[in-house]
Amino acid sequence: MQFVDMGHIILIVLSVLSSTVGQDTSCCCKLGQAKSSLVDAITTLQRTNRLLGGTSSSISSTEVAFHARLKPYVTLGSSQIVVFDQVITNIGQAYNPHTGIFTAPNDGIYFFACTFLRPHTATQLHLQMVQNSTEISRGHAATGGGSQAGSMNAVVYMHTGDVVKVRHYPGVGSEIIHGDWSFFTGYRI
């Protein structure tokens, strides 16, 4: 914006000059030409300013993407939220690595994924992905065969303020999730 303001100042100075210099017609003619090309330049700058302003604000307000890893092994109780505590990506800061909760900053369509591992020391692992209190995906890592992996995916429409999280399946006895090998991902489409 600063250069446009400077342009206005130059324009005012030129107007004053062209009305006071008076007698010398060739000088006035040159000033007139300079003034009109300056007006054109300012118009172009103002248009560019508007375009740039519009583009950058629309990108920054809707760009949302996160990717986080669970570091520790956690023994999960019924409905306990899995807090993927190690942030790898968090554009827009909509994922909270202290609570494990993603909060939609804008209305829109969002994609979520979770890959997880059950340690060989545990029997099974049941997880659920929820939007507010509605289940949007369910995942299971089967029993037997050493460690076992499971995964969940979802595409949902979210209103601003809606939340998505991964939690232990309600009503299942305590189960263990494998640290380092479990991830939670999400982004706005």
Ligand SMILES: *[C@@H]1O[C@H](CO)[C@@H](O)[C@H](O)[C@H]1NC(C)=O
């Ligand atoms: C979802 O939960 C959030 C946070 O508690 C709340 O602000 C929002 O209104 C809820 N949305 C719906 C559709 O219930």
